[in-house]
Amino acid sequence: MYIHLAAITSLILIAPSLLLGVTSQTSQSETCNSCCQGPAGIPGIPGNGIPGSPGNNGSPGNNGLPGRDGLKGDRGDTGSIGPAGERGFSGPQGPSGEMGEPGPSARGLPGKVGPSGMRGSPGLAGQSGPIGEKGSNGEAPEIRRSAFTVVKTSQQTQSSGAVLTFDTVETNISNHYDSSSHKFTCQLPGTYVFTYTIASGTSSHNPWIELVKDGRRIAAAHVRDSAADFQQSSITVVLQMATGNQVWLRGGSGTVYSDSGKYSTFAGFLLY
Template sequence: MYTSLPAITSLILITVSSLLLGVTSQTDQSGTCNSCCQGPAGIPGIPGNGIPGSPGNNGSPGNNGLPGRDGLKGDRGDIGSAGPAVKGLSWPLGPSGEMGEPGPAGPRGIPGKVGPNGMRGSPGLAGQPGPIGEKGSNGTAPEIKQSAFTVIKTSSQTLSGSEVLTFDRVETNIGNHYDTASNKFICHFPGTYVFTFTIASDSVSHNPWIALMKDGRKIAAAHVRDSANDFQQSSITVVLQMATGNEVWLRNADTRTRTVYSNSNGYTTFAGFLLYG
């Protein structure tokens, strides 16, 4: 059913008035409730035809609310599967660009390791002969050092004390370094010498015992024991380092009397020579 705006407005006013009258009648001046004596409500009036009021202004913004509590941490999700690998497309190389201008020379680097030797080249051509030099003067030949001797005893000799054994036949005396007066070899060239001697005894000799001496020091000795009453010999060979002026000779090696046998056959000898100087 359609109701006009003035009718609606009248009905609202009648309803409000009835409510106000009902409230007033419930309590008298003495404060006694008269609701039990209230009659039934009246029929609502016809609504009035008032014009609606204009909308009110927006209220002021309210204060910000308090922050809410943090929510519970959710469960970790499953790891997703890897997607298919996609191989990129390969493109052909483009054409080379033009060479640019050379840049400035950089600093010199550290020298590298020495490489292996290269192969030997072929020999070069022979050069032209040089001019003939001037003839030099004749030089002097180097001095040849020679020293050697051999002396032989042709008769027997009985020795006592430290008596020197003598020799009466000189077979070799290169350089005359063997002194026949003293029966001693005197060194003129320093170096290494070899000395050797042989002594003999017969049935009438008295066990000859002879020592080789160098400047008063006994070097070696030879002894012949003739207990068999027969001819016997004994020999000694030594190598000595000699200095200029050193002397070598033979003498009796015992304080008792000894006899050395020899004859023209030369059974008793003494020899020496320079090995190298």
């Protein structure tokens, strides 16, 4: 503020001198216009050179016109293939296409048999037919039977391997037991039950008797005498028999005791 007032004061003081100078030059030039130019006037006092305060910023100018497109650059190098992305969700099913033309008329192979259908409801009962005439009585089926029982009525001293004999036949259904050979021969194949009992009368007997099938021992009965007491031993076996198989008893040692009381026996029968 003080600087501006000083500058104005200096100008007021200098202004009359400048005006006088100009008037003097004008009159001189007018008087001396016909002869020559007069001397130069005295220069004025320069200002103090203090600049004024800056003005306020002006408002922004309008946007300029768009520039021209630049030149197209060179094509860059091809980049490497990136990793495969994750598989996206399946889209909705598209509409069915139009039906194609029929294929060749050659007949294909038969298809697989399909599952059985549901059972239908039972049909209506038919009318009863006429009663037929009564037929004649048929023949009764043949019953397959085989059984025997034989006994001893006297004692017998046995040698090793000898057939034990029985002198009395109590039962012999179908006659499959041969009383001469004292062996049973199978005529009806099946399952049989065989049983035998041997007795000892004194301490010196000690009988040993085997049941054999076709010569092979199946079972054995042994009576060990402890004194003069009477003792018995029994064996029962079940055998599968085929036609022609034979079963009998054979001695090992000792004496088989029996009398009219029939203490020693041999029996067998077809089970089924």
